[in-house]
Amino acid sequence: MKINLNDYTWEEAKDLADLDPVILLPLGAFEQHGKHLPLKVDEFMVNKIAIESANKSLVKNVKTVVAPVIWTGYSPHHMDFAGTISIKDETLTNLIIDIVESLVKNKLERILIINGHGGNIAILKNVGQKLKYDKNIYIATSSYWDFAMKEINDWRKSELGGINHACEMETSLMLHIEENIVKKNKIEDNPLKRSPYTGVDLLLGGPVGVSASFKELSPHGVIGSPSLATKERGSQLFDVITDKISNFICDFSTWKKPLNGKNDK
Ligand SMILES: [Zn+2]
Incomplete structure (x- = not known):
């Protein structure tokens, strides 16, 4: 079975x-x-x-296909740094809804959106609600780290504030996936120092939301402790996260329609 939807012809997709x-x-x-x-x-x-994650699911005989990645997202808080491309929240909302509706129109209905960027989280939750209440379409949404919060906590070497952005986790994962693109001599730490009420770490948010641009919080764009990252620990974490997502995919494949979480288990 082919992994990527973009490798299929329309007849094969049917x-x-x-x-x-x-x-x-x-x-x-x-x-x-x-x-x-x-x-x-x-x-x-x-x-x-x-x-x-799809590969691991296929090994367990669960049919899984990956749609083309949505490569841009909601990143206004990074716009002070060159090269960043951000789209408006309503653009992202409409983009995801249009893609989901296209898939569903031709019966590719069992959709899990896996997010990889903190700034998309609130929009993605809203999209799930809009699809359900405006269009009666159920989808599952998540961010990849959500599947392994306990494991990430056991895995980390940094104090709270060390896992946030371009941090111990993201740098370790990048060292695993494409080591030679990581500029090791440019790594600088910046564990976030803010009121604990606002949340300083990916693993522990605070009760209070305050929007702040990255330029206000970091001179170089990092929030966290990337100096603790290693390739070996990145491989270990990549394996754990993809195992956990694959476990969910197996469960999700058994959900009865409408896809609201009910199954036979
Ligand atoms: Zn990131």
Whole structure:
């Protein structure tokens, strides 16, 4: 079975729809990741994670296909750094809805959106609600780290504030996926120092939301402790995250329609 939807002809896609596969739709962003990581990190990484998760699901005989990655997202908080490309929240909302509706129109209905960028989270949740209440379409949405919060916490070497952006986690994962693109001599730490009420770490948000641009919080775009990143630990984490997502894909493949979480288990 082919992993990428873009390798299928329309006739093959029609046959594929009859198998009711799980469709992974990776959602990325195109934004600065400090001086040591490239702009592509979010869209590149979430696509790799989706493909490996699909591969692991196929080994377990669960039919899974990866739709083309949405390479840009909502990143206004990174716009002070060159190269970042951000789209408006309503543009992203409409883009995701149009893609989902296109898939569903031709019976590719079992859709899991896997997000790879914090700035997309609120929009993605809203999209899930709009699809349900405006169009009666159920989709599953998530961010890749959500599947492995406990494991990431066990894995980390940094204190709270060390995993946020271009951080210990993202840098380790990039070292695993494409080591030679990481500029190791440019790595600079910047563990976030803010009121704990606002949340300083990906693993522990605070109760209070305050929007701030990255320029206000970091001179070079990093929030976290990338100096603790290693390739070996990146491989380990990539494996854990894709295992966990693959486990969910297996469960999701058993959900009865409408896809509201009910199954036979
Ligand atoms: Zn990122």
